[in-house]
Amino acid sequence: MHDTPKPLNVQIISRYALFREALAALLRETPTGFIILTPLPDCQALLETSATPDILLLDLDGLGHTETLNRLLSQHDFPILALASHESNETLDRFVASGVRGIVRKSDEPAILYRAIRSIVKGELWLERVSTARIFTQLSRQNSSGATHGSPATSATEQLTRKERQIIETLRAHPYASGKKLAELLHISDSTLRNHLSSVYAKLNLENRMQLLASLQKQEL
Numbered sequence: 362m363h364d365t366p367k368p369l370n371v372q373i374i375s376r377y378a379l380f381r382e383a384l385a386a387l388l389r390e391t392p393t394g395f396i397i398l399t400p401l402p403d404c405q406a407l408l409e410t411s412a413t414p415d416i417l418l419l420d421l422d423g424l425g426h427t428e429t430l431n432r433l434l435s436q437h438d439f440p441i442l443a444l445a446s447h448e449s450n451e452t453l454d455r456f457v458a459s460g461v462r463g464i465v466r467k468s469d470e471p472a473i474l475y476r477a478i479r480s481i482v483k484g485e486l487w488l489e490r491v492s493t494a495r496i497f498t499q500l501s502r503q504n505s506s507g508a509t510h511g512s513p514a515t516s517a518t519e520q521l522t523r524k525e526r527q528i529i530e531t532l533r534a535h536p537y538a539s540g541k542k543l544a545e546l547l548h549i550s551d552s553t554l555r556n557h558l559s560s561v562y563a564k565l566n567l568e569n570r571m572q573l574l575a576s577l578q579k580q581e582l
Contacts, residue, residue: 371397374417380420415440416481431459460571531547
């Protein structure tokens with residue numbers, strides 16, 4: 362017998378009121394257990410609340426300046442799934458590189474959105490493999506252009522603890538594993554894994570898992 366999925370608190374952000382309410386109504390009608398928090402018009406509105414959703418659905422249309430999104434990413438650790446229509450691959454790649462955990466096109470079927478939400482909440486990325494390859498390439502180029510004598514990440518690995526090195530090697534062997542799966546492989550809890558990863562990012566001057574994976578693919582670590 363399969364366990365009933367835990368209801369998820371979903372936050373919707375869109376500049377467009379009709380889209381916000383239509384998406385909220387769609388999710389409320391699904392049998393998969395979504396609890397819809399009050400939809401908001403922009404990231405600033407969420408920063409001004411104490412809401413702690415399980416996932417944020419962010420409409421990229423009309424998003425405008427991304428400074429508040431960057432603040433949101435730096436101040437909160439809930440995953441973000443972007444909803445896109447006509448943005449270029451390069452634009453979407455930049456959002457993912459900054460910390461957005463996945464992209465769903467507005468032309469996709471609702472079932473795709475439901476699966477993406479569940480996957481991202483479990484710690485997975487929702488990206489096509491070709492998109493992941495493009496992002497790794499972009500991040501590697503950024504790292505190369507900023508490098509001088511040797512890689513800052515490489516020299517910083519001396520600061521890593523034995524457990525942090527073990528986490529990196531496990532991630533190298535299982536780059537597409539969810540956070541839950543990585544924690545199981547390492548025999549630690551999800552929260553302990555998140556704490557270790559936060560420490561790794563800080564020591565290696567990285568912002569998120571995508572940047573860490575890009576460094577691993579480039580054999581910098």
